[in-house]
Amino acid sequence: MRSLSVVFLALLAGLGMADTAMAAGGADVLQQQCSSCHALTKPADASLDRLWERKGPDLYYAGVKFNREWLEAWLQNPTTIRPGGVMYAKAIKASADKTADTIDTGKLTPHVKLGKADSAAAADALMKLGADLNLVQKGAFKNGSPGPMAKMLFSKLRGCSSCHSAKGGDGGRSGPELGDAGSRLQPDFMVAYINNPQKFDPHIWMPTLGLTDADVQKLTGYLLTLKHTEAQ
Ligand code: HEC
Ligand code: HEC
Numbered sequence: 001m002r003s004l005s006v007v008f009l010a011l012l013a014g015l016g017m018a019d020t021a022m023a024a025g026g027a028d029v030l031q032q033q034c035s036s037c038h039a040l041t042k043p044a045d046a047s048l049d050r051l052w053e054r055k056g057p058d059l060y061y062a063g064v065k066f067n068r069e070w071l072e073a074w075l076q077n078p079t080t081i082r083p084g085g086v087m088y089a090k091a092i093k094a095s096a097d098k099t100a101d102t103i104d105t106g107k108l109t110p111h112v113k114l115g116k117a118d119s120a121a122a123a124d125a126l127m128k129l130g131a132d133l134n135l136v137q138k139g140a141f142k143n144g145s146p147g148p149m150a151k152m153l154f155s156k157l158r159g160c161s162s163c164h165s166a167k168g169g170d171g172g173r174s175g176p177e178l179g180d181a182g183s184r185l186q187p188d189f190m191v192a193y194i195n196n197p198q199k200f201d202p203h204i205w206m207p208t209l210g211l212t213d214a215d216v217q218k219l220t221g222y223l224l225t226l227k228h229t230e231a232q
Helices: 002-024 026-033 048-053 068-076 116-126 150-157 187-195 213-224
Strands: none
Touching: 026 116, 068 116, 150 213, 187 213
16 A cells, blocks of 8 residues: 555656646746746846856857757756856955965855756757857867867867866866866857857956967867766
8 A cells, every 4th residue: 555655656746747847848947947047038238247147157049059968967967067156256265365265165056956857848948049149150160080189278288277177176167167068068169169258248257269270179179078978
């Protein structure tokens, strides 16, 4: 009797989850549960204040940025991407001599988790955002093999690792971790972003570095190899 009711409850819970997504639809999930922190349409206000005050990264071009499978999985089991939060300057605890600033992780709150059906619906809705904005050129990534210098470009020659870690905390913390960039991001997006971050946000603190196309292709090729699938 007891085990039967457990099965029954599990069934109910399963149905309940599927129901929310079906009744609400992905666009409604985004509107109701996500829009308080994330811009789902291009903000009219592109000021520095807006960047400073926003509670989460912009999602209005999610459809040209993320891989759908990554979205669906991450929304069910979110992990930290920006070790200093969405605005790292707010989480910095300065040390007396400024040489050993640390991040106040107490200021970071865990991300909302979605069930399976809601994640799938939200991922579908997110993949519809941004295609019409002309931010990313289809086919911009051409180079399949990054070559032996690519890692060096990232870590030493072009200074990317002063803001980004490529693997498990080894690198700067003011930009998103790129240790699973290959699973998370579309290659054409990476090319567009590395070329001109300010096209995505006029006040974002990643510099436009004026790299040659060959370097951008190599860097993107390198980032594509970074995936969290196998144990590190
Ligand atoms: C309370 C604010 C808040 C709410 C509500 C919220 N998020 Fe987030 N979201 C964040 C923050 C902060 C981050 C950055 C996390 C990180 O980088 O470690 C984030 C990151 C993300 C990312 C990764 C973005 C990127 O550029 O790396 C996605 C996708 C996302 N959220 C989707 C959603 C969806 C879908 C919902 C609604 C079901 C939602 N979020 C609700 C604050 C929020
Ligand atoms: C001064 C710090 C800084 C440097 C140097 C820097 N970045 Fe960034 N980068 C950022 C910030 C900040 C973002 C966007 C953060 C956000 O969306 O919240 C970003 C975003 C990105 C993204 C998009 C990832 C995402 O999740 O939105 C890629 C790809 C990227 N950087 C690659 C590079 C590469 C390659 C280099 C070196 C050529 C580099 N960055 C140098 C700070 C930096």
